[in-house]
Amino acid sequence: MLNKIVEALNGRSDLSGWTVRHLRSRGAQVYAVPGQIESQRLVNVEQYRIDVLCQTSDPEGKPAVGSGDITVLPGEDIKAAVEKAVLTAGLVANPVHTLPAPAPLPDVPLLDADLQKDPSAVTKDMMEHIQAAASKNRGIHLTAAECFGEIHTTHLINSRGIDAEQDATQIHVEFVLHGRRGENDVETFTEMDRRRVADFRLQDEIEQRTRHTLDLFETAAPPSWQGPVVLRNEVLATFIAGDNLQGSVLQTLGSAGSKYAKISPWEIGKSIFRSDVKGDPLTVWANRCMPFGTASNRFDEEGLPAQRVELIHGNELAAFAANQCYADYLNLPATGAFGGVELPPGQTAASALLAEPYVEIIQFSWFNPDTITGDFATEIRLGYLVQNGKRKPFRGGQLVGNYLDALADVRWSAETGFFGSYLGPHTARFNDLKIVA
Amino acid sequence: MTDLKLPSAMAELRPALGKIVTQSQEQLPYFAALLSSKHGLQISVDNREERVVERPPSAGTVLSAFDGRTIYERAVSGFDPGEVQRAARELVQGKSFEPYAPAAESEPQRSGDFTISMQIDPAELSIREKLDRCRELHRRTKSRDPRIVNVQVRYIEAGEHAVFASRHADLAQHLQRLNLFLVVIVAGEDGQVKYDWRSKSGEAGWEILEFTDEEIQHLVDSAVALLGADRIEPGEYQVITAPGVSGIICHESFGHGVETDMFLKQRARAAHFIDRSVGSPLVNIFDDPSQPGGFGSYFFDDEGRLAAPTQIVEEGLFRRGITDLYSATALKIPRSANGRRQDYSRKAYARMSNTYFGAGTSSLDEMLAQVDDGIYLDKWSSGMEDPQGWGIQVTCHYGHEIRGGKITNRLFAPIGISGYVPDVLQSVTAVGREWRLEAGNCGKGHKEVVPVASGGPHLLLKARLG
CATH class of the missing domain: 3.30.2290.10 (PmbA/TldD superfamily)
Structure with a gap:
């Protein structure tokens, strides 16, 4: 046929x-x-x-x-x-x-x-x-x-x-x-x-x-907290790469379609952040070549070959992920569908990112930031307050903030992992996030 | 007989289903066939481009065999009689089925062809006419404020045909859902981008999709106002929820939380609260797939159950859940018409249809007069269920300050609602009389998306906001 x-x-x-x-x-x-x-x-x-x-x-x-x-x-x-x-x-x-x-x-x-x-x-x-x-x-x-x-x-x-x-x-x-x-x-x-x-x-x-x-x-009531928040493994992967229901902020603002529609304020060669970067510099690849990546392929819906595109280099936008149409409209290289998200290893051992005190969040109800503004207010299903040598579980409360502000003040682990649609550091310490009880 | 305009291949297969069901039933205590075709159109118009695309269709046949312990299914693309007969043979061949443990009630005999009523059937409009209507709405909106950087009009038309056949049922239906979104995107002097949207939707014709100039201007004003919105100071507030926000609270709490497959999986705290208090006596909650025009309405569910309302909470007391065939059989409880599939490639689960708080008697002004310092939650953007922990996660796109019984211009965005479901529902002290449903798409966890509606009246309650 x-x-x-x-x-x-x-x-x-x-x-x-x-x-x-x-x-x-x-x-x-x-x-x-x-x-x-x-x-x-x-x-x-x-x-x-x-x-x-x-x-x-x-x-x-x-x-x-x-x-x-x-x-x-x-x-x-x-x-x-x-x-x-x-x-x-x-x-x-x-x-x-x-x-x-x-x-x-x-x-x-x-x-x-x-x-x-x-x-x-x-x-x-x-x-x-x-x-x-x-x-x-x-x-x-x-x-x-x-x-x-x-x-x-x-x-x-x-x-x-x-x-x-x-x-x-x-x-x-x-x-x-x-x-x-x-x-x-x-x-x-x-x-x-x-x-x-x-x-x-x-x-x-x-x-x-x-x-x-x-x-x-054993959970207690959530703490009111402003300070270091650690995410690891699958929950970090969702934070970075989004989930089945919703893509991530990086995918939305890094796409040429969003740029053409004037939804994305990002510009090539300029910082993606709206404030000074206090943490590790951010480099991101949109990667369809990731072996066994759930967003990987040999070619996308238009037939464009898989690529590993450096989207963000040292906090600055290096490229938009562009299908053929928006590549033509914006005079950009056609990179095809976004694919998975890859980050380089950080400079710090994961163990060093667990310096007390900090809060670790294990599970959100649903981490779903506004993919255009980056704002989020998301309920915590399970977290731990780690201080004075004790790891106390809690549930409830909300992590409140802005996605890009969070990425502007984060340290990444040197150890990496593969989580389906995300390849990169398996531990991240966000230095200044807020939990409201 | 009602002309459902079934797809031709589906119409040709339908007469053969009786024989397939009868033959398969000889070896099986329960056998059913569902023919499902979902198709649609999406038109988008914005400042820079236009798109007319087909919504990815699905068309296929599900054959289900149930022995009381396990449901075995074969799902095949399309409606080819030879393929369906082969799949039916393969489904039953060589299997020894357990004796069927019948559901708590006997299956009534039922038949009928059903379709919704429409004044302006989208099938009677050409694609050009629909595109022109979208262009006109875009034109009416795009120049209303210099801070607008884009206006997006998105029209979604989703048609659905289904045929269900079993020993007791010969049913067919045609559903037509329409949704028209208007999104206004604005940019501030500092480059920040904000947006707001309004939608018109329902199971009806184009007659429900009209936007007034006042509605458009209100939308533009609210998008611009978001450029100056603050983050709310976290804490407990006296809150009035708009009907849509009431609906999403209802949906995530005593909607998902009372899907009885979750009872079977020991995932629902509500299972331990039958006939116990879960809210203020002012609280009544319903799920009703027979609600005329509701985005989640249907005439029968994907397991051949005729649509009828279910009262979930009555004057604050939890009465019953909503079921699919499997969980109702396993739990030995009466069925409701809530067995729904994302499409033929997925199994049926207990799912909501139109879920809402019942209306009360208060006007909005009367409710506002009871609030000296609080928040009016205008619009929801997302929610997530927690049937076991009864936690609430609802995110509102924005809310307005209430001061001295009046809604002020001060805006907060976004606002997260959190807390413990019974605490929130027990805190309801007034229920409005203005009532409406809003359309949405609902997942089970993070998949299995089906169209639903949720809504209700304004509610006056206490909640933690952040």
Whole structure:
């Protein structure tokens, strides 16, 4: 069917460009509740996404371009679908832009070979592993778990000659550890996405989460605090790279689309900060080449090859992440989709970042800063006040501040870790953040 | 029979479902088929470009087999009869199912084709007409203040067709949700960027999407005012919540917190509070998928249950939760019509539809007169559930100072609401009579997004703000 779509698109003389993607995925899903498997699912998805560009003209008669898109399912009417996309494209008059041309594609590792062979077996094994690891802990038990394993295949062809294919695997795991003492119930909720099983370290994760869950029995009221706040591992990764529901401030303000829309005040060659930098200088890569990164790929939705783009160098914006359209509009290099976030190792040993006193936050309800202003006020599910040699757990209260101000006064650990969409220091000490009780 | 304008492949497969269900049911205590097609359009117009894009569609078939312990499902793309029959065979072949433990109530026989009522059906408007309407709204807004750097108009049209077939049900529905966002982005002299938005939305036609000049000017004024907003001094405040903010509090507390799959997973504190006090006697909370025009409305859920309201909290007492098939069966409790899927590729969970506080009797002026020093929380931007800990995380885009019973021009942004749910609900001392729903998208944790609405009246309460 892909060939027929390409034939149909090549047969039209009114198009200035087109892209078609054949998207297939297959996967297995397992859901557990206490004592049993709630649901087992096998899922197959297949569709063709077509994007077309047509020459149009703006209200003043200048050359312009319109874009239209359509999704076709196997067996559906190709000609009618293309016609609909073209009609839509004819309505719009944007500044002229191009499509990507063929270019060498990097070899980015994206596959878990076992998952590719048998997603049902891998998800079942992972679920059993989670259940076994959780059952070792007295006083805490697993009350819910989900495991998805998917294989995504993309074949992209465009009118400029790109013809590229990629396979990628994706695993989503979430689990709830629960404890009860008398009428006091506590829980921790964990979710993680990776491309391969080997990157999960489930045993360690469950042991650590078990300790956190037990500590929730001992929590005190939140402190009123202004001073050092430490974030580590997954919670730091979410702070830096955002989550499934919301991208990060770096992604929003570092994108050429935001610059073109005048949402981002950032300018290349200028500091991204609105105040003096008191902490370590900030360097950030937008990286689609990160091996097994959940936001990595060999090529993006337009066919642009994966790159490791230095977005911020020494506090100054070095580049915007730009798809082909906004690259053309702003006369920038086309870097493609943002990808994951990579930071260089810091200069300080992680142990030195834990100088007392400080607050460590283990889990937020949802760290969701305003991605345009950077302001946040986010509830704390579990934190520790560490002082005088004691580590006292607390829950509640809000971390209040501004994302960029926080990054302007932070020290990064020399030790790094990989967390799916973030690669970089695994510990950060924000020197002056505020917690309101 | 109502013409639902089902996609042709779905309409062709529908008559064959009875046979597939009957054949599969021979080996199974419970078997159901759901055909689901979601499709839509998004138009965006701003100062620099326009986009008309298809919303990523999903169209597929879910076959479900349930033995009382585990739900086994096969989900396949599209509606090809041969493919669906093959998937049904594979689903039941070689499996030995446990005896089905029936739900606490028997399945009623039900059938029908349902569609929403619209005055201006978007299907009757061309894409050009819709684009022109967006352009016109953009034109009316963009030059109202020199500090405006961009105005974004975003129109989202989401259509949904579903067919559900089981031994007891033969149902079909067409839903149409519309959303029109107007976003005003302003920049201050120091380069800082602020924004505000207003949306019109519902399960209806274009008739609900009109913006008045007064509404547009109010939006521009509030965006500009945000350039001078302060951060609030953290502490406990007397608060009046606007209906949308009331709604998000309701949604995150006794919405997510009473989804009964969370009871089964021992994740919901509410499970221990049935018929116990969780709020002031002024507090009534409902979930109602049959609410006309509600963004979260439907005629039947993804497990074939006909929509009907559920009273969750009655005069401060928690009465019951909202269910999906699995948790209702496992917990042996009556079902409600809240089994919903993100799309055919995901399982059904107990999910909210339109969740809201019931209206009271006070006017806003009467409520303001009771506040000497407090905050009027105008607009929410996000929330997150905590069904086990009953903590609240709601972020408001901004709120206004209340002084001497009047809302002043002093603005605080953003404002986080935190606290313990029962404390907040027990503190409610007045409930407004003006009532409305606001549209939203709701995730289960950080995924499984479904359209919902939440709302209610103004509430006068105490809360910690920061």
